[in-house]
Amino acid sequence: xxAVAACAGALxxxxxxxxxxxPQQSPPxxxxxxxxxxxxxxxxxxxxxVSTPGNAQYRDYLTVxxxxxxxxxxxxxxxxxxxxxxxxxxxxxRLDVTRGFxxxxxxxxxxQELQRAAASLGPLVTGVEMSARAPVPRGIANTPTPGGxxxxxxxxxxxxxxxxxxxxxxxxxxxxxxNSLAYVPNQFQTAxxxxxxxRQGIRGQGxxxxxxxxxxxxxxxxxxxxxxxxxLGTPDVRTVLGDIPVANDPALSPGTAExxxxxxxVLTGAPDARVSVVEGSANASTAELFSLALDxxxxxxxxxxxxxxxxxxxxxxxxxxxxxxxxxxSRVLADWVTAAAAASGVSVLAAAGDSGAQSCAHDVNGIxxxxxxxxxxxxxxxxxxxxxxxxVTGVGGTDxxxxxxxxxxxxxxxxxxxxxxxxxxAPGTQNGVAVTTFPxxxxxxxxxxxxxxxxxxxxxxxxxxxxxxxxxSMFAARSLALYCSARAPQSTGLDGxxxxxxLVGSGWFSVAGTSFASPLLAGGVALANQVGRRASTxxxxxxxxxxxxxxxxGAPAITDVTLGNNDVLDTRQxxxxxxxxxxxxxxxxxxxxxxxxxxRRAG
Numbered sequence: 001x002x003a004v005a006a007c008a009g010a011l012x013x014x015x016x017x018x019x020x021x022x023p024q025q026s027p028p029x030x031x032x033x034x035x036x037x038x039x040x041x042x043x044x045x046x047x048x049x050v051s052t053p054g055n056a057q058y059r060d061y062l063t064v065x066x067x068x069x070x071x072x073x074x075x076x077x078x079x080x081x082x083x084x085x086x087x088x089x090x091x092x093x094r095l096d097v098t099r100g101f102x103x104x105x106x107x108x109x110x111x112q113e114l115q116r117a118a119a120s121l122g123p124l125v126t127g128v129e130m131s132a133r134a135p136v137p138r139g140i141a142n143t144p145t146p147g148g149x150x151x152x153x154x155x156x157x158x159x160x161x162x163x164x165x166x167x168x169x170x171x172x173x174x175x176x177x178x179n180s181l182a183y184v185p186n187q188f189q190t191a192x193x194x195x196x197x198x199r200q201g202i203r204g205q206g207x208x209x210x211x212x213x214x215x216x217x218x219x220x221x222x223x224x225x226x227x228x229x230x231x232l233g234t235p236d237v238r239t240v241l242g243d244i245p246v247a248n249d250p251a252l253s254p255g256t257a258e259x260x261x262x263x264x265x266v267l268t269g270a271p272d273a274r275v276s277v278v279e280g281s282a283n284a285s286t287a288e289l290f291s292l293a294l295d296x297x298x299x300x301x302x303x304x305x306x307x308x309x310x311x312x313x314x315x316x317x318x319x320x321x322x323x324x325x326x327x328x329x330s331r332v333l334a335d336w337v338t339a340a341a342a343a344s345g346v347s348v349l350a351a352a353g354d355s356g357a358q359s360c361a362h363d364v365n366g367i368x369x370x371x372x373x374x375x376x377x378x379x380x381x382x383x384x385x386x387x388x389x390x391x392v393t394g395v396g397g398t399d400x401x402x403x404x405x406x407x408x409x410x411x412x413x414x415x416x417x418x419x420x421x422x423x424x425x426a427p428g429t430q431n432g433v434a435v436t437t438f439p440x441x442x443x444x445x446x447x448x449x450x451x452x453x454x455x456x457x458x459x460x461x462x463x464x465x466x467x468x469x470x471x472x473s474m475f476a477a478r479s480l481a482l483y484c485s486a487r488a489p490q491s492t493g494l495d496g497x498x499x500x501x502x503l504v505g506s507g508w509f510s511v512a513g514t515s516f517a518s519p520l521l522a523g524g525v526a527l528a529n530q531v532g533r534r535a536s537t538x539x540x541x542x543x544x545x546x547x548x549x550x551x552x553x554g555a556p557a558i559t560d561v562t563l564g565n566n567d568v569l570d571t572r573q574x575x576x577x578x579x580x581x582x583x584x585x586x587x588x589x590x591x592x593x594x595x596x597x598x599x600r601r602a603g
Contacts, residue, residue: 031243032114033285033333034093034102035126036073036081040336043071047342047391048455051542053549053602059538061345064097064294064302071340072099077124088117096291098340101333103243103288106130129330131283182481182510183402185230185268188520190406192474193591194269197527202596203233204273206533207526210240210293210303211262211275211519214310215282216255217248218263219486222499222507226264226483232271237263240299242280242292250486252497254282260484260499261511262309262519269523269592276303286310286386287333290348294341304529304539305347307522308386309515313359314449315382331385331450338391342542347525349543351514352396352470353384353444356415356568357575357583381446381574383469390454393543394469395518396586397443397476398561413564413577413584414477415442440568441477443514445470445575445583456545460552462581470586471544473561474517482511524592531596537603540595550598551580551587557594561585 049057082093085104093102106114111130118125189195220237227235239247250256259277266275276299280289296302317331338348353359359382387394397414417440451467462468484499485507491498499507529539540546551558565576566584575583
């Protein structure tokens with residue numbers, strides 16, 4: 001997510017999100033995920049069949065319990081692993097709902113003992129991953145909002161964001177951020193095909209979207225203020241706790257703006273859907289929160305879609321041993337859980353990232369000028385995980401101009417460097433050290449370091465041997481008006497606790513990033529599934545096979561984007577928008593009414 005304080009007339013840049021140094025809300029002891037032998041190949045084969053239009057088993061979903069019983073670890077294997085860990089002094093192991101792994105409380109100083117105990121079990125254990133600080137919300141600072149927007153209807157009287165509030169600004173700011181305003185919900189609803197369904201009374205009733213949060217909280221009154229302002233009704237937002245006894249304090253937790261954005265983004269598209277905020281500590285693993293979101297008992301029902309706005313560039317996932325970077329074991333377990341979601345008919349979406357074709361640019365943030373080797377790695381094309389998982393729909397970013405009736409006039413790949421003229425790299429200092437910073441934002445995309453090309457990309461003739469991201473995109477350049485007011489006296493905003501202080505008013509901001517695009521599309525899935533329930537054609541489930549099939553035949557569900565690139569560092573390596581699939585915007589943007597129609601026909 002990218003965010004800047006916004007009111008009519010001025011925008012103020014905020015510090016970049018940092019990978020290290022953010023306040024933590026963690027349980028006293030760390031945990032480890034211990035993978036138990038399971039039928040991964042069988043699960044993936046089944047998930048592929050039920051997710052591919054035209055297959056005889058298309059949408060023949062299993063319940064999560066059936067997935068676990070059919071493909072998960074055998075009871076005898078679970079008992080053997082539990083017993084061995086208990087003999088080594090590790091008790092309290094919890095089996096996840098998909099029967100893929102055990103989560104074990106373990107003090108960090110005993111991590112090597114746990115590794116030895118697990119290794120003694122041979123093939124019964126498929127790996128051990130210590131939980132560490134979670135991925136940070138995607139995004140960097142400094143996203144301007146050039147103005148001149150079309151009609152902005154739907155804003156209630158007295159809603160601060162919906163009025164033109166003059167604010168003093170320096171001459172340099174005026175040149176950089178002329179007449180700035182954020183788009184508001186009704187504009188997204190019209191531009192991306194939510195509005196035709198809303199007019200039919202399809203607003204997400206009976207649908208359910210989960211958003212994952214690592215160490216981040218939200219203020220319920222902020223959600224109500226947003227919904228009231230834009231006439232979205234009474235929001236149904238509930239918190240589901242993972243490895244924490246109480247909800248994260250929004251005034252004290254990092255990522256509060258991220259959690260608030262995710263919820264408000266879903267409600268923009270599906271105002272009557274239930275939103276479950278799956279909250280874990282900053283130490284929760286990605287696999288743990290994905291698995292919790294599939295626990296129908298704890299969630300009060302299986303969600304239609306799960307959206308995550310958190311991630312890391314693949315390069316850091318592979319090589320870094322720093323706390324907070326998921327290792328290969330965590331990635332394998334998260335892939336298992338997302339395949340289980342596909343087999344159960346749950347759509348999983350993830351923000352592709354906000355650093356263009358160079359995802360590591362955000363995650364490293366400030367690179368010492370004296371480390372040219374690291375700088376060279378960052379400028380190489382690395383995409384982001386978990387958006388790159390073959391079982392996840394990676395959602396990239398676009399920019400747009402609307403007509404007076406708020407329909408799309410023009411779209412292009414989000415890239416602040418080319419659209420706004422930001423420099424690709426800039427000198428600066430961080431803690432007194434000379435660093436190179438990356439002021440430009442853009443939708444992340446490129447070839448995967450980890451994964452071979454999945455069947456749904458190969459079948460439509462996409463060249464190459466590697467998984468490519470993003471799959472699709474939604475608007476991310478200058479996102480919706482966010483209301484976020486939770487703050488303590490020490491709140492510092494995006495890279496610290498609480499919400500950023502607004503420029504004027506009580507809590508309105510203009511925000512940007514693919515962490516708006518992913519939950520917005522998740523809201524669209526909620527509407528499409530509501531249509532499917534009415535027509536008895538079932539859930540969309542894993543989106544990618546359907547989306548690529550629709551894109552190949554020019555279905556109205558996909559609007560191709562053929563302008564711009566996401567090369568924010570100006571390396572001329574990757575990636576340009578073009579007719580058909582490209583690694584700047586994927587297949588293009590999604591029209592939700594078209595998606596619902598395609599999904600109904602396919603079912």
